[in-house]
Amino acid sequence: MRVLLTGSSGWLGRFLGPRLRAAGHGVVGLDVAPGTETSVIGSVADRELVDRVFGEFGIEAVIHCGALHKPDIIRYPAQAFIDVNVSGTLNLLEAAVRAKHDRFVFTSSTSLMITTAIREEAGNAAVWLDETSGPLAPRNIYGVTKLSAEELCRLTHLEHGLNCVVLRTSRFFPEEDDTLDHVPGPNLKANEFLNRRLTVEDAADAHVVALKKAATIGFDTFVISAPPPFMRSDVEALKQDAARVITCHFPDAKELYTKRNWTLPHSIGRVYDPGKAERLLGFRCKTDFASILDALRNDTELPFAHDPDYVSPKEQSPLNGG
Numbered sequence: 001m002r003v004l005l006t007g008s009s010g011w012l013g014r015f016l017g018p019r020l021r022a023a024g025h026g027v028v029g030l031d032v033a034p035g036t037e038t039s040v041i042g043s044v045a046d047r048e049l050v051d052r053v054f055g056e057f058g059i060e061a062v063i064h065c066g067a068l069h070k071p072d073i074i075r076y077p078a079q080a081f082i083d084v085n086v087s088g089t090l091n092l093l094e095a096a097v098r099a100k101h102d103r104f105v106f107t108s109s110t111s112l113m114i115t116t117a118i119r120e121e122a123g124n125a126a127v128w129l130d131e132t133s134g135p136l137a138p139r140n141i142y143g144v145t146k147l148s149a150e151e152l153c154r155l156t157h158l159e160h161g162l163n164c165v166v167l168r169t170s171r172f173f174p175e176e177d178d179t180l181d182h183v184p185g186p187n188l189k190a191n192e193f194l195n196r197r198l199t200v201e202d203a204a205d206a207h208v209v210a211l212k213k214a215a216t217i218g219f220d221t222f223v224i225s226a227p228p229p230f231m232r233s234d235v236e237a238l239k240q241d242a243a244r245v246i247t248c249h250f251p252d253a254k255e256l257y258t259k260r261n262w263t264l265p266h267s268i269g270r271v272y273d274p275g276k277a278e279r280l281l282g283f284r285c286k287t288d289f290a291s292i293l294d295a296l297r298n299d300t301e302l303p304f305a306h307d308p309d310y311v312s313p314k315e316q317s318p319l320n321g322g
Helices: 013-022 048-056 072-076 080-100 116-120 141-162 185-191 201-219 233-251 253-259 277-283 289-298
Strands: 001-004 027-033 061-064 104-109 126-128 166-168 219-224 270-272
Touching: 001 013, 001 048, 001 080, 013 027, 013 201, 048 080, 061 080, 061 126, 061 201, 061 219, 072 080, 080 141, 104 141, 104 201, 116 141, 126 233, 141 166, 141 219, 166 201, 201 219, 201 277, 219 277, 233 253, 253 289
Parallel strands: 001 027, 001 061, 061 104, 104 166, 126 270, 166 219
Antiparallel strands: none
């Protein structure tokens, strides 16, 4: 198929483009910034540009990764998030309907599942989060616009029959966390593979699988994250003494961490459960916390990217978003 890949110059797009071609698809990349996977420079918020790309390139399916993200809140006004994340998604959906597409994959975020209460972690137990969690009350403009875009996908499926798969991906960015600094660097990322992270490679693979399965799915939403080693029954213990629970599953974890001067998390406040994606999409992340420990045990390269100097290509572009 001829696939329109939005956000093609971004962190996910640069990994996803080659995987789509390896699966036999033609790729047309659309992004506000140039990149090796980008064919057209421009924004999804530009309705005329979207229509022109569909017509000129004979687009047959869409993977919509382009967006303004949570760190962009300090750089762009709320209206830009509406224009790119909401209106841009609508532009693509309506173009796909007119082109009589049978599949559309939307990159969403687990961030929209985090209410202010969950963020503050005030409860006595970790919150177990899956696709049934709710009510959803995103805590910032990024989450609000991502949830709105998900609803546009759902409505388009209901009204026009366009098969839409929504992937709520957990963290896979390479840079430092923009809010947490008590355990910076690779240590924090390694810890997050317990409950809220995946590799960019796994994120890209999930999209390829979703594209393949979309025509038989109809509409559905999937949490995409490294599989946690925990059970729902662990939620109270995870909040009170996460390190003890972790060492029950991985007896040498503390020793391996100590050799790196790393710290296991003392408390875990949320856990994302990607079990539905494994059951219905047949997708499971290749890299999990056990993979991290294997690398520490064997003194091999860590299986995830960490680049504190990473800057999104769009920040060098005069346009906003993907």
